[in-house]
Amino acid sequence: xxxxxxxxxxxxxxxxxxxxxxxxxxxxxxxxxxxxxxxxxxxxxxxxxxxxxxxxxxxxxxxxxxxxxxxxxxxxxxxxxxxxxxxxxxxxxxxxxxxxxxxxxxxxxxxxxxxxxxxxxxxxxxxxxxxxxxxxxxxxxxxxxxxxxxxxxxxxxxxxxxxxxxxxxxxxxxxxxxxxxxxxxxxxxxxxxxxxxxxxxxxxxxxxxxxxxxxxxxxxxxxxxxxxxxxxxxxxxxxxxxxxxxxxxxxxxxxxxxxxxxxxxxxxxxxxxxxxxxxxxxxxxxxxxxxxxxxxxxxxxxxxxxxxxxxxxxxxxxxxxxxxxxxxxxxxxxxxxxxxxxxxxxxxxxxxxxxxxxxxxxxxxxxxxxxxxxxxxxxxxxxxxxxxxxxxxxxxxxxxxxxxxxxxxxxxxxxxxxxxxxxxxxxxxxxxxxxxxxxxxxxxxxxxxxxxxxxxxxxxxxxxxxxxxxxxxxxxxxxxxxxxxxxxxxxxxxxxxxxxxxxxxxxxxxxxxxxxxxxxxxxxxxxxxxxxxxxxxxxxxxxxxxxxxxxxxxxxxxxxxxxxxxxxxxxxxxxxxxxxxxxxxxxxxxxxxxxxxxxxxxxxxxxxxxxxxxxxxxxxxxxxxxxxxxxxxxxxxxxxxxxxxxxxxxxxxx
Amino acid sequence: xxxxxxxxxxxxxxxxxxxxxxxxxxxxxxxxxxxxxxxxxxxxxxxxxxxxxxxxxxxxxxxxxxxxxxxxxxxxxxxxxxxxxxxxxxxxxxxxxxxxxxxxxxxxxxxxxxxxxxxxxxxxxxxxxxxxxxxxxxxxxxxxxxxxxxxxxxxxxxxxxxxxxxxxxxxxxxxxxxxxxxxxxxxxxxxxxxxxxxxxxxxxxxxxxxxxxxxxxxxxxxxxxxxxxxxxxxxxxxxxxxxxxxxxxxxxxxxxxxxxxxxxxxxxxxxxxxxxxxxxxxxxxxxxxxxxxxxxxxxxxxxxxxxxxxxxxxxxxxxx
Numbered sequence: 026x027x028x029x030x031x032x033x034x035x036x037x038x039x040x041x042x043x044x045x046x047x048x049x050x051x052x053x054x055x056x057x058x059x060x061x062x063x064x065x066x067x068x069x070x071x072x073x074x075x076x077x078x079x080x081x082x083x084x085x086x087x088x089x090x091x092x093x094x095x096x097x098x099x100x101x102x103x104x105x106x107x108x109x110x111x112x113x114x115x116x117x118x119x120x121x122x123x124x125x126x127x128x129x130x131x132x133x134x135x136x137x138x139x140x141x142x143x144x145x146x147x148x149x150x151x152x153x154x155x156x157x158x159x160x161x162x163x164x165x166x167x168x169x170x171x172x173x174x175x176x177x178x179x180x181x182x183x184x185x186x187x188x189x190x191x192x193x194x195x196x197x198x199x200x201x202x203x204x205x206x207x208x209x210x211x212x213x214x215x216x217x218x219x220x221x222x223x224x225x226x227x228x229x230x231x232x233x234x235x236x237x238x239x240x241x242x243x244x245x246x247x248x249x250x251x252x253x254x255x256x257x258x259x260x261x262x263x264x265x266x267x268x269x270x271x272x273x274x275x276x277x278x279x280x281x282x283x284x285x286x287x288x289x290x291x292x293x294x295x296x297x298x299x300x301x302x303x304x305x306x307x308x309x310x311x312x313x314x315x316x317x318x319x320x321x322x323x324x325x326x327x328x329x330x331x332x333x334x335x336x337x338x339x340x341x342x343x344x345x346x347x348x349x350x351x352x353x354x355x356x357x358x359x360x361x362x363x364x365x366x367x368x369x370x371x372x373x374x375x376x377x378x379x380x381x382x383x384x385x386x387x388x389x390x391x392x393x394x395x396x397x398x399x400x401x402x403x404x405x406x407x408x409x410x411x412x413x414x415x416x417x418x419x420x421x422x423x424x425x426x427x428x429x430x431x432x433x434x435x436x437x438x439x440x441x442x443x444x445x446x447x448x449x450x451x452x453x454x455x456x457x458x459x460x461x462x463x464x465x466x467x468x469x470x471x472x473x474x475x476x477x478x479x480x481x482x483x484x485x486x487x488x489x490x491x492x493x494x495x496x497x498x499x500x501x502x503x504x505x506x507x508x509x510x511x512x513x514x515x516x517x518x519x520x521x522x523x524x525x526x527x528x529x530x531x532x533x534x535x536x537x538x539x540x541x542x543x544x545x546x547x548x549x550x551x552x553x554x555x556x557x558x559x560x561x562x563x564x565x566x567x568x569x570x571x572x573x574x575x576x577x578x579x580x581x582x583x584x585x586x587x588x589x590x591x592x593x594x595x596x597x598x599x600x601x602x603x604x605x606x607x608x609x610x611x612x613x614x615x616x617x618x619x620x621x622x623x624x625x626x627x628x629x630x631x632x633x634x635x636x637x638x639x640x641x642x643x644x645x646x647x648x649x650x651x652x653x654x655x656x657x658x659x660x661x662x663x664x665x666x667x668x669x670x671x672x673x674x675x676x677x678x679x
Numbered sequence: 680x681x682x683x684x685x686x687x688x689x690x691x692x693x694x695x696x697x698x699x700x701x702x703x704x705x706x707x708x709x710x711x712x713x714x715x716x717x718x719x720x721x722x723x724x725x726x727x728x729x730x731x732x733x734x735x736x737x738x739x740x741x742x743x744x745x746x747x748x749x750x751x752x753x754x755x756x757x758x759x760x761x762x763x764x765x766x767x768x769x770x771x772x773x774x775x776x777x778x779x780x781x782x783x784x785x786x787x788x789x790x791x792x793x794x795x796x797x798x799x800x801x802x803x804x805x806x807x808x809x810x811x812x813x814x815x816x817x818x819x820x821x822x823x824x825x826x827x828x829x830x831x832x833x834x835x836x837x838x839x840x841x842x843x844x845x846x847x848x849x850x851x852x853x854x855x856x857x858x859x860x861x862x863x864x865x866x867x868x869x870x871x872x873x874x875x876x877x878x879x880x881x882x883x884x885x886x887x888x889x890x891x892x893x894x895x896x897x898x899x900x901x902x903x904x905x906x907x908x909x910x911x912x913x914x915x916x917x918x919x920x921x922x923x924x925x926x927x928x929x930x931x932x933x934x935x936x937x938x939x940x941x942x943x944x945x946x947x948x949x950x951x952x953x954x955x956x957x958x959x960x961x962x963x964x965x966x967x968x969x970x971x972x973x974x975x976x977x978x979x980x981x982x983x984x985x986x987x988x989x990x991x992x993x994x995x996x997x998x999x
Contacts, residue, residue, distance in 0.1 A: 164690070167690055168690065168693070168694050168697065171690075171691070171694050171975070171978050171979065171982060172694070172698060172975070172978075173933065173936060173937065173971070173974040173975060173977075173978055174937060175936075175937035175940055176936075176937075176940070176955060176967075176970060176971050176974050177698070177971065179940075179955050179956065179959045179967060179970075180702050180705060180959075180964075180967050180968070180971060181705070182959055183958070183959045183962055183963075183964060183967050184702075184705040184708065184964075186962075256825075256826065257825075260826075260828050263828055263831075264828060264830055264941050267828075267830050267941065267944070268940070268941070268944055268956050269956075269960060270959070283828075283830070283831055283834065286834070287834050287945070290834060290837060290838050290842055291842045294838040294842065294843075297831065297834055297835060297838065300831075301827075301828065301831040301834075301835070304828055304831070305823075305826045305827050305828065305831070306826075308825070308826040308827075308828075309822065309823065309825075309826035312822055312825055312826060313822065316822075404899075407902075407903045409899055409902055409903055437905065437907070437908070438905075440902065440903055440904060440905040441903075441904040441905020441906075442905060444903075445903065445904050445905075446899075446900060446903030446904060447900075448896060448899065448900055449896075450896055453895065453896040453897065454896045454897050454899075454900040455897055455900070456897045456901070456915050456918075456919065457897075457919070457993075457994065457995065458915075458918050458919055458922075458992065458993065458994060459915070459918075464901075467901075467906060467910065467914075468901075468904055468905060468906060471905055471906060471907060471910075472905060503994040503995070505994070505995050516900065519900070519904055520904050522904065522905075523904065523905050529903075
């Protein structure tokens with residue numbers, strides 16, 4: 026038994042989500058069949074079946090009687106007559122191994138059965154009835170988990186005269202609490218679902234509800250935990266046999282064979298190998314099988330089709346093309362930015378051929394629905410793409426530095442001092458274990474250095490500049506003690522620590538209350554006015570754009586579809602997607618009319634059409650839209666990625 | 680925080696009472712009793728045979744004729760004063776038997792925890808930051824470490840390093856005050872065994888915790904605003920990842936006490952585990968019971984320590 030195994034028994038549930046991930050009904054193929062598609066699961070299962078069959082038919086399968094002595098051939102090592110060699114009394118090791126499986130597997134089975142029965146029964150009852158039952162359950166679980174399991178097994182063995190069946194049942198009980206918690210969690214979840222309440226109200230007997238509706242939902246976790254536990258129980262069983270408990274010699278057991286091997290370790294160390302490996306492989310098989318069951322039942326049904334995969338591969342070939350020249354007057358100039366991310370079927374471009382400029386001191390909006398690629402664009406600008414994400418082509422020119430080719434250290438020196446970030450969830454964007462002051466301190470120290478006092482003084486200055494009323498007290502607080510608005514101010518202070526030229530604000534107000542939103546926007550505006558800092562504001566909210574931005578880019582499905590001065594765009598959008606977004610703003614709704622909305626949703630990157638990405642949802646779409654659409658300049662300072670932009674103007678004037 | 684500790688303490692006291700009482704109940708359920716064991720074992724000068732009168736007399740002398748609760752109260756009132764009774768089998772004072780064995784087990788478990796946690800945290804951190812191949816190696820070995828019986832692993836190490844290479848002693852224990860060097864040599868293989876089976880799984884859990892931390896919003900925020908990579912990994916990453924890791928260290932420490940039972944038997948180390956096994960073989964309940972109580976105490980104290988460290992690391996718990 027491994028040292029941690031006993032603990033794993035007590036809490037085998039760490040990576041099992043409590044919400045019950047096992048609903049085989051969702052998928053078309055049954056779980057067991059999907060399980061058989063996994064080679065490791067098949068090998069594990071085959072090995073275990075082999076062990077069981079060998080143990081059941083031991084008398085037929087074993088080449089010798091396990092008790093047959095052959096004193097002329099002791100400790101022979103593997104040979105043709107004795108495939109796995111002979112022990113100190115000349116008994117055939119293979120035959121003893123086969124017979125030894127009988128005791129071990131039965132003991133493991135007793136433990137696993139007790140484990141499942143106790144765990145399921147208590148977990149179901151506690152989860153389903155709640156109330157005081159649940160409180161007693163929680164308390165009992167706390168107590169049993171704290172019991173030093175192995176020693177209690179020794180007590181049980183003392184009291185019951187070495188009876189292994191009782192000991193294994195005790196092992197099952199002692200290990201059940203962690204598992205019972207899982208069952209309880211799943212049951213709680215199921216209980217709150219409507220159809221269970223309906224069943225209760227309609228007077229179905231509780232027993233029926235539990236067995237017919239709740240139990241099937243916990244089968245996944247039960248199988249996973251039972252498999253892992255069976256493996257662990259085999260180790261405990263062998264360990265106790267090794268310590269001299271349970272079935273006594275000459276009856277063969279795996280643990281007993283290890284003791285016998287230990288006594289002749291200097292003459293024939295080989296003897297350690299067969300029982301040890303047999304046992305280790307059995308436990309390994311149970312562990313792998315458990316993992317495979319977990320993975321199978323957690324598997325999502327929605328897989329990318331082979332078709333879509335090929336299409337995204339085709340698009341890979343169509344790019345790259347050389348990026349246009351950056352605008353020398355701009356602070357940030359993005360050209361032809363194409364970003365790919367890993368998906369279930371390989372990689373897909375989620376941002377394609379984006380051009381974007383931010384001039385010094387300007388506030389620029391980047392607008393779109395969720396899933397259109399605006400946040401990924403922001404991450405790409407900062408060199409912070411998630412794992413597996415990659416800038417495939419394009420330039421991100423920040424002053425004299427191209428961030429796409431900059432080395433890590435250059436990128437690090439740019440971040441904070443020239444380009445900085447504030448993000449959506451203000452509280453989550455602060456480290457929970459440090460105070461607000463410590464976190465601002467760190468960035469002040471990083472960018473300016475100086476003594477402790479100087480750093481803290483600067484921190485307080487920054488906190489004052491973001492209009493925090495009592496900066497000293499805020500500096501002493503931990504993030505969980507701050508409100509969303511206060512946390513966002515602290516985050517802004519952190520972003521300002523390096524006096525950046527450009528602040529990327531990724532949905533800075535989305536998670537905040539409406540009144541706080543307005544305050545934060547005003548704060549951003551005034552800071553910007555004071556410092557002459559440029560802001561790239563990423564949002565889905567036109568109200569925000571109208572209030573603070575001079576220009577805006579509208580993104581849809583990885584493309585910039587329109588860019589224009591904000592006032593002009595709101596007045597007359599030149600892309601049907603911007604028009605649709607603007608029309609669906611609640612402020613634009615007319616009393617007595619349905620609020621306009623764009624039919625459908627943003628498609629996943631793998632499903633983007635080859636031509637205009639918006640065509641499938643567009644009322645103006647024609648066959649011209651099936652070919653890739655470049656950005657055109659229908660009016661000075663305005664860009665649109667639509668072949669029908671003139672029809673939008675006609676529609677508006679007609 | 681105080682409330683949490685108070686709750687933990689109350690559960691702990693109940694736990695110790697419950698477990699010690701349960702062993703008493705189990706004892707009374709068992710066929711035969713200590714008096715019979717003594718008379719049968721022959722250590723009481725009587726050889727094999729004895730009369731019923733002798734048996735009853737011994738029962739009275741041992742207090743076995745009293746009701747269970749009275750016996751328990753008697754034991755408890757002594758136990759609180761540190762007197763865990765006398766072994767009826769060997770005649771040894773249980774408290775002193777345990778306290779002479781405790782240093783062996785504690786050296787084994789403490790050093791095992793330190794080695795495992797240090798290696799595990801190191802490997803886990805490196806594989807979290809560097810990722811890739813090392814991460815997969817850690818994954819594979821954590822499953823193998825779970826599957827290998829540690830007493831068997833111990834025997835393999837003995838076969839290799841003690842029998843074949845003759846580098847280290849196969850069995851035995853040298854107290855540290857006799858010879859620190861020999862003490863260390865006698866513990867190398869036992870500790871290696873404990874750590875080999877536990878390190879990979881510890882590393883895997885540390886890595887998962889670290890990866891979880893590094894994927895959180897505040898790390899992106901810090902990176903984007905210019906915090907150094909060293910600070911992100913060692914100051915913010917380590918500090919946040921440490922919160923679940925502390926719980927893991929506690930579980931490891933407790934788990935190694937179970938592991939030590941086997942390891943002490945393989946290496947013939949005179950520790951508590953071996954004492955418990957021998958007492959179990961001899962039906963020597965007072966000794967087994969003493970070991971149970973001491974180990975429960977260890978578990979309780981460990982959990983309390985984990986709670987305290989947890990609170991110290993996690994401001995949310997500390998304040999509330």
